[in-house]
Amino acid sequence: MPSGEKIKICQQCGTCTGSCPTSYLMDYGPREVIAAFRAGMIDKVVKSNTIWLCTSCYSCTVRCPANIKITDLMYELKRLAIKYDLLPKDSKNPAMTKYFIDNVSKYGRNHEVGLMAKFMLTKDWGMPFRFAGLGLKLFTAGRLPLAPKQIRGKEEIAKMSAYLDAQEAKAQ
Amino acid sequence: MKYLYYPGCSAESTGKAYDISTRTVMEKLGVELAELDDWNCCGATSYFSTREIDSFAIAARNLSIAQQQGDDDLCVICNACYTTLAKTNRYMAESAHVYEQVNGALNAVGRSYDGTKPVRHIMDVLINDVGLEAIESKVTRRLTGLKVAPYYGCQYSRPIGSFDDTEDPQTMDRFFEALGADVLTDFPAKLKCCGGMMMLTNADVALRLCHEILKSAKDMGADVIVAACPLCEMNMEGYQPRVNSAFGTDYNIPVMYFTQLAGLALGADPKQLGLGMQAVSCAPVLAAIPA
Amino acid sequence: MAEEKIGVYICHCGTNIAGKVDVEEVTRWAAEQPNVAVAREYKYMCSDPGQDLIKQDIQEHGITRAVVAACSPTMHEPTFRKAAGDGGLNPYLLQMANIREHCSWVTIDGDAATEKAKRILGAQIHRLPLNLPLEPIEVPVNPNVMVVGGGIAGIEAALKLAATGKKVYLVERDPSIGGHMAMFDKTFPTLDCAACILTPKMSAAGKEPNIEMLAYSEVTQVDGYVGNFKVKVTKKARYVDIDKCTGCALCTEACVVRKVPNEFDQGLSKRAAAYIPFPQAVPLKATLDPTRCLTLTGKKCKQPCVAACGPAAIDFDQKDEEIELEVGAIIMATGFQLWDPTPETRYSYGKLDNVISSLEFERISNASGPTGGHIVCKNGEPPKSVAILHCVGSRDENYQEFCSRVCCMYSLKFAHLIKEHLPETEVYECYIDMRTYGKGYEEFYKRLMDEGVHFIRGRAAEVSDVGLTPNEEGHLVVKVEDTLLGVTRRLPVDMVVLSSGLAPRADAKSTAQIFGFGCSANGFYLERHPKLEPVSTVTDGIFIAGCCQYPKDIPDTVAQAGAAAAGALALVDNATVKVEPTISYIDPEKCSGCHICVGLCPHAAIQYNEEKGVAEVIEAACKGCGVCVAACGSGVPQQRGYLDEQIFAEIEGALAL
Missing domain, CATH: 3.40.50 (Rossmann fold)
Incomplete structure (x- = not known):
């Protein structure tokens, strides 16, 4: 993570947590995530719901007086959680992330209908009912095409990932 | 004036009207858009969650194609695509490691990228290249008296902030003032988060955030909220009934892509702007604009 | 060899x-x-x-x-x-x-x-x-001293020097001396009335025969060197003959232009175009604002000020006057400016009523201020709750990285003043770290805790007027993480005070350039040594005191002013001073008289001898900067101690290994 060392100069002022639109639901606010990181208690926050509640709004990042890229730090922790399978049981976000990436690796673009369908089938049975009214509206308005668009160079996405997999393996 | 154009995945489904209205508006303004050849998903926020370098690599594939396709700047309409692509440039410049890894991945598929393709948000292009004076001169139906709540969304100016302030953006305000609208410049929710992808995974969180924005707009008497991001538009518009049932409200506020409303001011046919695709009817907006 | x-x-x-x-x-x-x-x-x-x-x-x-x-x-x-x-x-x-x-x-x-x-x-x-x-060059020393800046630092230094019998020129840019301290109501932690302790000093400076006060004046050029400075000062036209003006203020009452934002009240009140900045002003003389006076801006005016003025002191024909003074030493006491909180848009300063800067609060709480000392919101009602936000623009890589030292304490003072005026009002202090390092400061902090002020450890995230609940409606809402609880709080309040840091004056750099020294990375004047020579600059004979060097409180400022006065006295109390002989010389046999060095010398130390047709160095004025040495096409000017062959020998030595 570029300039990740900046967390060393965090003064724990709480601007990030105070600016966060979802911190009120987080087990640990962004400020506490940094404190935990520095205290070597990162396992605690990686397992928490915090990172999956980050909406990537970047409010914390642009306001941080120490210029810590807090949103990037959240991504970093998400990666750790996925890598070591430390996903919270009740959170649906990790699955959404995974399906999104599967989607893009397969077609080169995100197929929103496919993504939603897969997500509903596996993670949220109630959703089709709540979504029905809106879904029908969107569908009839032509905003939910059923067939995914595929790009010509879709294999390139997988190939680039494979290359980076190999690089990572080499580095370790 | 010519740009390479990156529509983004949403432009093919939920955000179709954003794409349609963008093409219409740009044509009206004499700006030529050449769609980027065989573009792929920018990676959005999800990709950052797998391996950071993958997200830069797939974004860079687009930028590499753009560089091959021509010298024009790359114009982007979706806030998230804009941030992802611009962030890739920034990190490639800041970190030699990122630069090398990205190029390694691109080389593996016979491509390369030097990190210098300018990535421009459509509003940046409109304000700084086309210019408000030129836009104003092409207005055929001024939005006189229409109370417009400018909703910028998070990733419009955060974290890049290259063409507007990260805390108090003004470009969309100025843009609609030029179109004659009564812009609610003090709209306090202009930068508040809509919840983004969270609408699908933690709906209660996202609904609450949308409620805050809709409440602000209603309190200020907005006739319409304009958005610059497909996800924001979807959340605030499509989910208004869910917000109403969750919070006991009765919002029925039209939400439009800013290009749709701009198109009306520039005299475009509503059909060329995808107005029929909205879930909350835009009829009151159309009715409110003097002919 | x-x-x-x-x-x-x-x-x-x-x-x-x-x-x-x-x-x-x-x-x-x-x-x-x-x-x-x-x-x-x-x-x-x-x-x-x-x-x-x-x-x-x-x-x-x-x-x-x-x-x-x-x-x-x-x-x-x-x-x-x-x-x-x-x-x-x-x-x-x-x-x-x-x-x-x-x-x-x-x-x-x-x-x-x-x-x-x-x-x-x-x-x-x-x-x-x-x-x-x-051999060092020995030069005579002019015994006079100039003090630049008439805040508490400048006043104190001038009084100390005057007491030793030295002649002091006290130059102040504004129409009155007094500086920021004159704007305050109380001073921490003793709560002395600022006016009660400052006014006597201002008055003494005005009456002191050894002090020549040059208010409404600015230094434009400094030449010379230690012991022998030549300073050009522009006395700006007041359009009032100060020898005749009695300070009766009848002109200000008569003036028809009445809506000029009053700088002294931070724009919270209006003044006339003919004005005296505040009742205790020294010198107590009127000034006509050249940007607002109708006559001076070429508009029609019946000039009621002229009619009102008994001693006929109004003089529309007055011009700026440039004078040249010779002094042996200079003390810089040019102060600070408050960090303007406008760029911190998330705090809505300038956008929402009742979000005010700390200096605005100083004026509101001041008995002689725009509200007569009543702490009230814009609608005239006293606030039922006030949030004081610390570290605005401070300790922030995006703005000022340093801690301004005085804000914690003045914020505590504000809280006390609110509690004193409005005991029922709730006061919240949102802070990152409470820095109460001075004598009696920690005790003051404790006292405020005892007075029932709410201390929230957290830097405020934002200020809005969007109420989400009925008890927030109609209030300002401060969003802040209470980091001790790990809970984000929304504080509905009626007033928000932004405790901005102290910033270098906008023109600090150009001012320092005029006097020939530099600024630190943070923009304040650079001292010669941070510990052992905190009131000296790299230019011999020029000293610094007060907030122009770095943010500091009044006790530290007064102490520094004394130290700077002592430093200046130690110099000007001598008949002569030795200066470095490492200056340049021009061999008249080799000089072709091309004039290049004459124009380039930044210290006017080279003159052209018409008779001999060569350039000559004025030894006493040369500062040994080397510009002439580098500029001459024939390499004629040479600097003692830095001769060409000496420099070449150094290079050879460095490369010899």
């Missing part, structure tokens, strides 16, 4: 140098260099025993040249040159090799540092045989 005996003295500087550089190795190496008769190392060469080594070697071993490899010459060159002189050697036959700032402190690898130290030292060993003995 004559055979020379060079003594080499290498300092460990504790571990500062020896922790990185292998001093023994460098000493061994130095001993083998040409002309070196003796090479020694010592733990602290600047100590008396260290200096004695040099003296003894001169006297007992006949050393004819010496080099000290230690710290920067700005630190200890005078020390060692004096030691050489005491030992009987011409001081200018000793050179410094800086192996601390230029080497050990900035080099990570020890071997590389040792190598570098040898090259730095080698350069000096190589040039020393070419050094020539020089």
Whole structure:
């Protein structure tokens, strides 16, 4: 993570947590995530719901007086959680992330209908009912095409990932 | 004036009207858009969650194609695509490691990228290249008296902030003032988060955030909220009934892509702007604009 | 080249140098260099025993040249040159090799540092045989002193100097002296009334016969050198004859232009175009605002001020006047400006009513301020709750990285004033760290806790007027994480005070340039040494005091003002002062009289001799900057101590390894 060392100069002022639109639901606010990181208690926050509640709004990042890229730090922790399978049981976000990436690796673009369908089938049975009214509206308005668009160079996405997999393996 | 154009995945489904209205508006303004050849998903926020370098690599594939396709700047309409692509440039410049890894991945598929393709948000292009004076001169139906709540969304100016302030953006305000609208410049929710992808995974969180924005707009008497991001538009518009049932409200506020409303001011046919695709009817907006 | 005996003295500087550089190795190496008769190392060469080594070697071993490899010459060159002189050697036959700032402190690898130290030292060993003995130039000292800035620092320094019988010119840019302190109501932590302790000093400065007050004046040019400065001051036209004006203020009452934002009240009140900034102003004289007065801006006016003025003091024809003063020393006390909170848009300053700056609060709480000392919101109602936000623009890489030192304390003072005026009002202090370091400060903090102020450890995230619940509706809402609870709180309040940091004056850099010194990275005036010479600048004879050097409270400011006055006195109380002889000279045999150097000299120290057709250096004015040396196409001007052959020898020495 570029300039990740900046967390060393965090003064724990709480601007990030105070600016966060979802911190009120987080087990640990962004400020506490940094404190935990520095205290070597990162396992605690990686397992928490915090990172999956980050909406990537970047409010914390642009306001941080120490210029810590807090949103990037959240991504970093998400990666750790996925890598070591430390996903919270009740959170649906990790699955959404995974399906999104599967989607893009397969077609080169995100197929929103496919993504939603897969997500509903596996993670949220109630959703089709709540979504029905809106879904029908969107569908009839032509905003939910059923067939995914595929790009010509879709294999390139997988190939680039494979290359980076190999690089990572080499580095370790 | 010519740009390479990156529509983004949403432009093919939920955000179709954003794409349609963008093409219409740009044509009206004499700006030529050449769609980027065989573009792929920018990676959005999800990709950052797998391996950071993958997200830069797939974004860079687009930028590499753009560089091959021509010298024009790359114009982007979706806030998230804009941030992802611009962030890739920034990190490639800041970190030699990122630069090398990205190029390694691109080389593996016979491509390369030097990190210098300018990535421009459509509003940046409109304000700084086309210019408000030129836009104003092409207005055929001024939005006189229409109370417009400018909703910028998070990733419009955060974290890049290259063409507007990260805390108090003004470009969309100025843009609609030029179109004659009564812009609610003090709209306090202009930068508040809509919840983004969270609408699908933690709906209660996202609904609450949308409620805050809709409440602000209603309190200020907005006739319409304009958005610059497909996800924001979807959340605030499509989910208004869910917000109403969750919070006991009765919002029925039209939400439009800013290009749709701009198109009306520039005299475009509503059909060329995808107005029929909205879930909350835009009829009151159309009715409110003097002919 | 004559055979020379060079003594080499290498300092460990504790571990500062020896922790990185292998001093023994460098000493061994130095001993083998040409002309070196003796090479020694010592733990602290600047100590008396260290200096004695040099003296003894001169006297007992006949050393004819010496080099000290230690710290920067700005630190200890005078020390060692004096030691050489005491030992009987011409001081200018000793050179410094800086192996601390230029080497050990900035080099990570020890071997590389040792190598570098040898090259730095080698350069000096190589040039020393070419050094020539020089004699310091002794010049007379003008006993007068100029103080620039009439805030508490400038007033204090001027009074101290005047008390010793010295003549002091006190230059103030505004129409009255008093500075920021005159705007305050109370001072922390003792809660002395600011006016009660400042006004007597202002008045004393106004009456002191040894102080010539130049209010509404600005310094435009400074020439000369230590003991002999020539300062150009522009006395801005007041359009009022101050000898006639009695300060009765009838003109201000008569003036028809009444809506000029009053600077002294931070724009919270209006003044007339003919005005006296505040009732205790010194000098108590009226001024006509040239940007607002109808007559002065070429508009029609019946000039009721003229009719109202008994002594006929109004003079629309008055012009700015430039005067030149000669002084021996200068004290800079130009103060600070409040950091403007506008760029911190998330706090909505300038956008939402009742979000105010700290100086605005000072005026609102001041009995002579725009509200008569009633702490009220814009609608005239007293606030039922107030949030005071600390560290606005401070400790932030995006704005000012430093801590302004005084904001915690003035914020506590505000809380106290609110509690005193409005006991039922709730006060919240949102802070990152509470810094109450001074005498009686921690006790004051405790007192405020006892008074029931709510302390929330967290920097405020944002201020809005969007109420989400009925008890928030119609209020300002401060969003802040209470980091001690780990809970984000929304505070509905009626007033928000932004405790901005102190910033360097916008023109600090250009002002410093006029006087010939520099600014630190944070923009405040740079002191000669942060610990041992905090009130001196790199320019001999120019001193600094108060917040122009760095944010500080009133006690520290007054102490510094005294120190600066003592520094100036120690200089101007002497009949003469010795200045460095390392200045340039022009060989009349070689000069072609092309004039290039004459125009380039930044100190006007070169004049053209019409009769001989050559340029000549005015020795007393030359500061040895070297511009003429570099500029001359024929290489005629040479600087003593930095002759071409000496510089070339240094380069050869550095590259010789």
